[in-house]
Amino acid sequence: MKSGMGLTKSHSLKRQSLPEALADSLRERILNGDFKPGESLVQEALAEEYECSRMPVREAFRQLEAAGLIVTKVHKGAVVAAMPAEQAQELYELRVNLESVLLEHAIPNMTDADLDASEQVLRELEKAYEERDINRWGSLNWEFHRSLYVPANRTQTLAIVQGVNLQVERYVRLQLLISETFEAAQKEHRALLEYCRARNVEAAVALLKQHIRDAGDSLVSSLEARSVDA
Amino acid sequence: MKSGMGLTKSHSLKRQSLPEALADSLRERILNGDFKPGESLVQEALAEEYECSRMPVREAFRQLEAAGLIVTKVHKGAVVAAMPAEQAQELYELRVNLESVLLEHAIPNMTDADLDASEQVLRELEKAYEERDINRWGSLNWEFHRSLYVPANRTQTLAIVQGVNLQVERYVRLQLLISETFEAAQKEHRALLEYCRARNVEAAVALLKQHIRDAGDSLVSSLEARSVDA
């Protein structure tokens, strides 16, 4: 959803303001690695690219800054936020903690429709995996996790978890192809859904924790390796 | 009377931009109950009050919206966010979860200087309590908690917890005087600090959990009562 494919407003009933649309688009481009960590975002350039004035860009920047994707300094502009390995570590611990809680509360509430919806996303996710469509896989990956948590009915927690996921996602996408955990994750997703169907909270949560930890460890070691040769 | 005691730029080395200063000031006024839930914030009025144009106000709004303190609709402006009891419940469960983790990791890292700093804040907190200075008590209350968590060295988690606290704080302030839990909280703070000094992680975390739960229950029932007679 949210397509992100750049402001195609046709038939979309644009009930969102231009700054929001811009923020969506820029966020997607950052996640895609289109803008790399440390790279600076120039208001005027983006304004021209999107054929609008600098003002919507500025407001979009505020949103992205609040999400932790960019950092801005007064009179010095915005740069894409970097992520030290230590920070990634912390964010993954947060994920383990919060997503466990969400899943635990979600499973008892899951309806058949919920499970079918997750199944649907998982299918697409598997397809993206086979096609090696990294960006699509990345966004579907979160979509799948999210679909499992929605029945928990915890919008605040879900919003926070979504923010954390967005922050780490772009690094995940960068290392997807070279990671073996990528393949394991694929199988774990399927198993996770089966545990949910069986209403096996214990097994599901345990698997989820391991699933996130593995991804985190893989990412952290990758970041540390990168910071060495940098 | 508007005093404008945010934004006193003299001697403040304003290394922050005007929108940020505005956001700080507005946030404080929302927390103080100066702006009540549901009340709408008008760009022009605020711009005139702060003697600036509407643009910084708009950017400040984006920040406050990201923090969940206001909600904005396109072409309809910004209103102070309300908080259903259900949402308060969830936020307090988040606090229990996240602050426990923070304290648990913080205690082993606490230096004597850290403990002294917390002691200092606690003194001021107690003073504010005796003087029934609600707003000051509210901000010092968070300051005290925060001082206990800082040694955990988890900036991401701390930032999230701070956001959660800000969201609920204004409701806490509204009911402070009529709440007996307010008095209990005062004693618990002291006990909490003593447990930290003794490096008694178990006892400290247990007390913290109870401390937050009590506050949460008290707030939730207060909100439910309020929503009934509304």
Next chain:
DNA sequence: AATCTGCGGGCTGGATCCAATAACACGGCA
């Protein structure tokens, strides 16, 4: 009398314009 409709005021969203700051390069001086 009630509802629909057209109009106007007030407010927000976005564009353009001006001021201020910071990076950079050039030239002077030791």
Next chain:
DNA sequence: TGCCGTGTTATTGGATCCAGCCCGCAGATT
């Protein structure tokens, strides 16, 4: 030759201006 001060330029921050959307009100029509 190397360093420091100054002027230039690119870019951001803030103000003002214009267009478009909500909403309330008045008048007309059934």
